[in-house]
Amino acid sequence: MKSLIATLARSAACLIVGTAPAFAHFQEIIPSADVLPKGGNVALDLVFTHPFEGGPVMDMKRPVQVGVLSGGKRTDLAAALVEKPVAGSMAWTLTHEIAEPGAEIFYVEPQPYFEPAENKLIVHYAKVVVDGFASGEGWDELVGLPVEIQPLTRPTGLWTGNLFSGVVLKDGKPVPFAEIEVEFVNEGKVQAPNDAFVTQVIKADANGTFSYAMPRGGWWGFAALVESDTPGKAPDGKDVPIEQGGLIWVKATDMPTAP
Template sequence: MLLFLIFFFLFLAINRSYAQKPIVFTTDHPYGKVNAEKVFTLAYGQPAFANFLDFARPERAFLITQNGSKLIQPLRKEIFDPWFNKPRIAFSLTVRPELKGDYPLCIETKNMIEPGDVVRKHFVKTVLHVGQELGWDRLCGFDVEIKPYTRPYGLLPGVVFWGRVLYQGEPISEGSITVERLRVKAFEKLPKLETEEINTPILRKTTLLREDGSFFVSFEEDGWWVVTFTIRRGVITYGNSDYPYELSTHLWVYVFPKKEEGSLKIQTKKKK
């Protein structure tokens, strides 16, 4: 176990692709009802490894409604980190939709210093669906944002998802998208090679952007998935030092389990 943990943290130290990121999920699915509360958990860590860390209160969180936008007050809560067997600081976001339609939930973090000696600001989005397909492609207005062209809910394993990355409203033609699933399994159950090393490429997929900023990805399993894009934006002073500055945008979607369909039996009567 000790050697396994040592390998895990050495891997994260040298591989920036598995940087920490905000994690958004519900206990079930992102569907709601009119005038009923829906609670989202906002945490921080490495979703592919179910490793949670303490999170700072976000700079702002708001819900895009059918009549504008509404600020949301994050409430502090605890989330259990299985790696260190201890509670971590997270937040709950409670929304109450008043009309049918789709509600983008938008979150912007403060600047954060992260592994690799980089300062990063995160933009996070997911969509709450309430009874009627209306407005799921609306933007939060982030500096860098993923615009979905495939409806970001009602998804099943194997679906092809189409999106586009925008920077200040314009498509980005270079860079790569990463895709991870929030895995809540114990680390002993992570996929491994014959050497007992974690088979990390299985845990995270990468795809290059097309010239028009678009991309296509798929989700093989059910559960919560995050699509991420990061762009370097020069240098920023943090504390008394200068650091590379990056903007990361994340779109969280939920994939429903695929249930086996029963065969349809058609009964016929033989004519006499």
Template sequence: MLRTALTAAALFVAATPALAHFQLAYTPEVNLSTPGDVPMKFFFWHPMENGHAMDMGMPESLTVTFKGDVTDLTDTLAPITFHAAHNEAQGYEAAIPVKRNGDYIVAFTPAPYYEESEDIYIQQITKTILNKGGIPTGWNEPTGLPTEIVPLNKPTNVIAGSTFSGVLLSDGEPVAGAEIEIEYMAAAPDMETNSPTAPTVGPMPGGAVVAITDANGAFTFGIPRAGFWGFAALGSGPVTEHEGKELSQDAVLWIRAYDMESAATQ
């Protein structure tokens, strides 16, 4: 049964203080041609404005799904220090094993983060997709997370200037009338130094960029430029309390967009 827009609106009003926080699950190349261990960084940050980073506690889980088979990589996570523009914060890193051709859905569940200024917890359950060989094998399949965004466009090679669509799920059911916050990774992390590179754009005026899900839980956004784009549904998860305080359990998805190149430059 679809959640009503009224219920969703109540959830997102409660979650509003979490705006601009984005959990990263990042590696610079998501389209792979050779097998190997893909390094991935996990930072909790404000990537659009290259802003403040937040300390992360020990994550709850890291999994990768390939053709329906789930591999638990939680024990491989190692703590690292993220040198953000204005502060330092603890993050994590791991290597994602990629062998056969197809889609690898990486799902990262961080520990709830306590936002002292608002007296709430935030938990951004985050997905990103890697692909080897250009072979599609399930990028549009849900993974059974408490809340997640399921892409309706192949998320590893969206064309800049086109659109991207997704469906928001909570407990496996579409969420209608939900607000989707949209973030551009303006300062991608340097994998060697664990610090942000120079930002390529500044934050948009007027606050967060948002879309609203329709009656079927779907949303669409025009992708104006190449790079990594994040989509976050704040408070969409079924768990609403942690250690006696309000919890905003969010669904986050990262996608990769590219500019089309002329045949002469390919």
């Protein structure tokens, strides 16, 4: 609670004086597990927030689309969405049964969110891979989102400290030197020395490829950010840029001590 109050205070200060750093927005789509060794149900929470700080949570309108890609087939999961407010703001959840071996790639396209502090619209296409029956198959399939990260490292069954690599794609083509923001779903576990540690920032190489070693167990979000080729409309009707994000969520797991 103290952390959330502090974050709200800093955000308010940012709007008032315009000198504090802006915290990164992340569209979360976090499953109850990254691997289901026996299959079964997986629950996914969809929240638009600042993961490391634990808030503020932004209102998330009903998504434009939400679904799962499995074995090359996309299935619409919009009917499974259930409202699940977080910290007084709208968020969503859904449950899906995994009955066969293979990667289930869940994805969401949210409605555009207008950020007045930056005078832009934000649309983050987010996805996460859940491995059914610990198969290790199908994890690098592409959903076909406008901006998307194609993993080069299997994004399931990763130990803490593993190097995660991926390629940033826009309209299916690599984005040279794309900027990627990285945040940890903190849940109050880590105290950042200062704001510079909240959001990690890396850049892809000339081929759109990036890598990052996850230093702590838990969920990590990778957000590749590009600007849309066409502007959108702010609430006042004026043209504003659209920040398009291609997000992938990856879980690192601490190595257990042998009995």
